[in-house]
Amino acid sequence: MSKTKIDAYSLLKKVREQKPVVHHLTNWVTIYDCANIIKTLGASPVMAHAREEAAEMASIASSLVLNIGTLTPDFIEAMKIAAISANKKGIPVILDVCGVGATKLRDEKSFELLNEVKIDIVKGNASEIARISGENIRTKGVDSVEVNADMLNVSRWLADRFKAVIVVTGSHDIVTGKDKSYIVKNGHPMMANVVGTGCMAASVIGTFAAVEKNLAHAAVSALVCFEIAAELAAKKSKGPASFKESMFDFLFNLDKKTINRMQRVCV
Amino acid sequence: MSKTKIDAYSLLKKVREQKPVVHHLTNWVTIYDCANIIKTLGASPVMAHAREEAAEMASIASSLVLNIGTLTPDFIEAMKIAAISANKKGIPVILDVCGVGATKLRDEKSFELLNEVKIDIVKGNASEIARISGENIRTKGVDSVEVNADMLNVSRWLADRFKAVIVVTGSHDIVTGKDKSYIVKNGHPMMANVVGTGCMAASVIGTFAAVEKNLAHAAVSALVCFEIAAELAAKKSKGPASFKESMFDFLFNLDKKTINRMQRVCV
Amino acid sequence: MSKTKIDAYSLLKKVREQKPVVHHLTNWVTIYDCANIIKTLGASPVMAHAREEAAEMASIASSLVLNIGTLTPDFIEAMKIAAISANKKGIPVILDVCGVGATKLRDEKSFELLNEVKIDIVKGNASEIARISGENIRTKGVDSVEVNADMLNVSRWLADRFKAVIVVTGSHDIVTGKDKSYIVKNGHPMMANVVGTGCMAASVIGTFAAVEKNLAHAAVSALVCFEIAAELAAKKSKGPASFKESMFDFLFNLDKKTINRMQRVCV
Numbered sequence: 155m156s157k158t159k160i161d162a163y164s165l166l167k168k169v170r171e172q173k174p175v176v177h178h179l180t181n182w183v184t185i186y187d188c189a190n191i192i193k194t195l196g197a198s199p200v201m202a203h204a205r206e207e208a209a210e211m212a213s214i215a216s217s218l219v220l221n222i223g224t225l226t227p228d229f230i231e232a233m234k235i236a237a238i239s240a241n242k243k244g245i246p247v248i249l250d251v252c253g254v255g256a257t258k259l260r261d262e263k264s265f266e267l268l269n270e271v272k273i274d275i276v277k278g279n280a281s282e283i284a285r286i287s288g289e290n291i292r293t294k295g296v297d298s299v300e301v302n303a304d305m306l307n308v309s310r311w312l313a314d315r316f317k318a319v320i321v322v323t324g325s326h327d328i329v330t331g332k333d334k335s336y337i338v339k340n341g342h343p344m345m346a347n348v349v350g351t352g353c354m355a356a357s358v359i360g361t362f363a364a365v366e367k368n369l370a371h372a373a374v375s376a377l378v379c380f381e382i383a384a385e386l387a388a389k390k391s392k393g394p395a396s397f398k399e400s401m402f403d404f405l406f407n408l409d410k411k412t413i414n415r416m417q418r419v420c421v
Numbered sequence: 422m423s424k425t426k427i428d429a430y431s432l433l434k435k436v437r438e439q440k441p442v443v444h445h446l447t448n449w450v451t452i453y454d455c456a457n458i459i460k461t462l463g464a465s466p467v468m469a470h471a472r473e474e475a476a477e478m479a480s481i482a483s484s485l486v487l488n489i490g491t492l493t494p495d496f497i498e499a500m501k502i503a504a505i506s507a508n509k510k511g512i513p514v515i516l517d518v519c520g521v522g523a524t525k526l527r528d529e530k531s532f533e534l535l536n537e538v539k540i541d542i543v544k545g546n547a548s549e550i551a552r553i554s555g556e557n558i559r560t561k562g563v564d565s566v567e568v569n570a571d572m573l574n575v576s577r578w579l580a581d582r583f584k585a586v587i588v589v590t591g592s593h594d595i596v597t598g599k600d601k602s603y604i605v606k607n608g609h610p611m612m613a614n615v616v617g618t619g620c621m622a623a624s625v626i627g628t629f630a631a632v633e634k635n636l637a638h639a640a641v642s643a644l645v646c647f648e649i650a651a652e653l654a655a656k657k658s659k660g661p662a663s664f665k666e667s668m669f670d671f672l673f674n675l676d677k678k679t680i681n682r683m684q685r686v687c688v
Numbered sequence: 689m690s691k692t693k694i695d696a697y698s699l700l701k702k703v704r705e706q707k708p709v710v711h712h713l714t715n716w717v718t719i720y721d722c723a724n725i726i727k728t729l730g731a732s733p734v735m736a737h738a739r740e741e742a743a744e745m746a747s748i749a750s751s752l753v754l755n756i757g758t759l760t761p762d763f764i765e766a767m768k769i770a771a772i773s774a775n776k777k778g779i780p781v782i783l784d785v786c787g788v789g790a791t792k793l794r795d796e797k798s799f800e801l802l803n804e805v806k807i808d809i810v811k812g813n814a815s816e817i818a819r820i821s822g823e824n825i826r827t828k829g830v831d832s833v834e835v836n837a838d839m840l841n842v843s844r845w846l847a848d849r850f851k852a853v854i855v856v857t858g859s860h861d862i863v864t865g866k867d868k869s870y871i872v873k874n875g876h877p878m879m880a881n882v883v884g885t886g887c888m889a890a891s892v893i894g895t896f897a898a899v900e901k902n903l904a905h906a907a908v909s910a911l912v913c914f915e916i917a918a919e920l921a922a923k924k925s926k927g928p929a930s931f932k933e934s935m936f937d938f939l940f941n942l943d944k945k946t947i948n949r950m951q952r953v954c955v
Binding site: 468 | 720
């Protein structure tokens with residue numbers, strides 16, 4: 155693959171100008187950070203999970219992020235209601251298959267969501283995405299395990315199977331759209347020492363998807379911005395907590411010049 | 422309106438000395454920050470939402486804070502149970518009408534709470550409070566939209582209608598009691614870049630209301646202290662995350678001299 | 689009691705090497721911090737509360753932490769399902785009796801858990817543990833009140849009664865195993881100004897218990913490491929928020945030399 159340039163900044167600028175409402179039905183562990191990272195980008199997060207309002211809230215939003223990290227069957231039903239509303243309105247639906255492969259419930263409910271509503275972007279770590287592709291993988295709770303598969307090919311097969319953009323996060327992220335795959339080489343190992351960086355990545359992707367129809371571009375741009383902020387933060391922090399704080403500050407202040415200088419994307 | 426002096430520090434001192442228990446039924450997004458800001462003030466937060474214990478927990482508390490940010494019908498029922506217990510005991514009940522105007526559910530449930538139990542302080546941003554007054558406003562998820570109403574008059578009408586103190590947060594906050602309105606001009610625009618500053622404001626108000634019978638005074642004093650901490654933090658931070666951390670530190674260390682020097686309240 | 693040496697670092701090293709999965713059913717206030725402190729130790733947190741997956745998730749974990757801070761009757765049922773699975777697998781179950789003594793529900797459900805499943809470590813502050821021993825104590829929400837009992841003897845009686853390690857946190861922590869009691873004198877008063885240090889202590893204990901069969905040793909080592917990080921953080925912070933951030937950073941970087949130099953344990 156060869157290096158390519160993408161205009162990640164123009165999408166960040168759009169987010170800051172349009173301030174899209176991003177609706178979430180997400181897990182109870184990282185819900186604050188997911189909301190806060192969206193606010194840090196300049197957008198407007200809303201987290202509403204009651205089935206009585208999930209459809210209406212989705213209808214005033216510009217994208218919908220679903221995350222099964224602390225799923226219950228009832229909660230998945232509310233996700234479906236929200237997703238059907240989002241599908242009707244034509245706004246993108248992002249699914250973070252958090253912890254799929256750890257339990258039967260997560261497997262079943264992930265496939266229910268993938269089959270019963272239109273998911274536009276599926277995001278997971280390598281073992282989660284491999285599981286979605288049918289591999290018999292037992293994930294380690296919500297953390298990735300080593301995967302023996304060629305994830306680039308897996309992502310292409312899945313992109314075709316679900317007519318969705320597939321995002322595989324890791325030290326190098328894969329973003330596979332209809333006819334192309336991108337590798338995002340930004341990011342820093344310190345991200346793995348903080349709970350929620352994966353969930354936040356999905357929320358950032360959802361925010362960029364709210365302002366850009368080419369969802370592969372949106373996902374790549376989102377990861378580039380988020381992970382550049384992480385690289386900058388890692389340089390000046392002493393541990394995972396100061397790293398996290400610093401990452402939010404850098405993301406808030408991120409400018410065009412820094413993004414263009416630091417982005418590392420291959421196609 | 423003309424500048425006035427209020428003795429915000431004396432209430433902060435009372436909070437630190439009496440360490441009141443402040444009971445919450447609040448949203449799942451900012452629940453930690455709401456508890457933590459109360460602890461930072463020196464008080465004792467408790468978050469208990471089971472209907473089997475909501476009444477009993479309210480009965481050992483000195484004030485009750487309700488926030489509908491991630492409401493469900495069941496959760497509202499537990500709020501009513503807690504509020505009825507608080508009403509019986511005679512402790513103040515604060516309602517943050519978070520996101521009212523975004524969905525029918527939020528509208529209905531806000532009015533149910535306002536009509537079925539005694540709410541002593543109602544707090545919202547301009548579009549939320551306008552919605553409560555009957556304006557046909559569609560809020561942008563949980564973020565405020567521009568409002569065409571004279572909020573000072575709206576707050577007076579509502580204070581009379583619900584026999585409650587009305588708090589309208591914004592760049593200038595309005596606090597309207599039985600016969601008087603205050604404007605609090607403290608605060609900083611950076612507050613709008615962090616999720617939860619609105620929810621925390623309600624929790625701080627609830628904490629001050631636990632030690633002071635004049636609830637308008639309590640609300641004004643609470644906002645003054647919280648927002649002076651925000652101003653101090655904004656001066657020395659590089660982005661929203663370091664701002665937030667610093668705000669907690671400044672609030673913890675806030676002293677009489679700083680409050681008296683920096684407070685900007687009109688009546 | 690006389691000073692003793694325990695090899696806390698060797699357990700921390702084991703945690704970092706083995707990266708055990710620590711399953712939680714915990715409260716919604718501090719759930720993020722509980723997950724994040726485990727990640728900071730180098731282990732793998734998973735928070736899964738659906739009764740449909742609680743047993744299966746416990747079966748892939750190396751320890752189980754239960755915390756009743758925001759209990760509901762349904763949630764307690766899920767805890768029992770997870771605990772029965774953990775008991776079958778033979779992994780340790782830690783129960784934080786958060787807020788017991790505040791309401792009848794907390795009292796009833798704590799005893800249900802203690803009587804219906806095997807709890808290996810019970811953790812609480814002085815008034816919570818006194819309540820579990822049958823004292824007629826009304827705790828102040830989730831904060832400790834002064835207790836008139838000899839907690840060392842209370843912990844011994846309870847250790848025998850429930851065949852469990854009993855941990856009483858406070859300025860000096862008591863850890864009582866089958867035949868011995870330890871006093872951990874590490875820690876700092878600033879910990880009491882941050883919501884969640886008690887919950888995090890239980891999670892850290894649960895993580896160390898995942899790699900060490902002598903559960904009293906595990907608990908003592910966990911408290912030593914956590915509280916040394918707190919002491920280091922207190923020295924260089926300006927308030928509770930910078931303290932908390934710094935505590936996570938210090939815990940992440942904690943080394944053998946620092947632990948051996950700073951630990952203060954009596955037996």
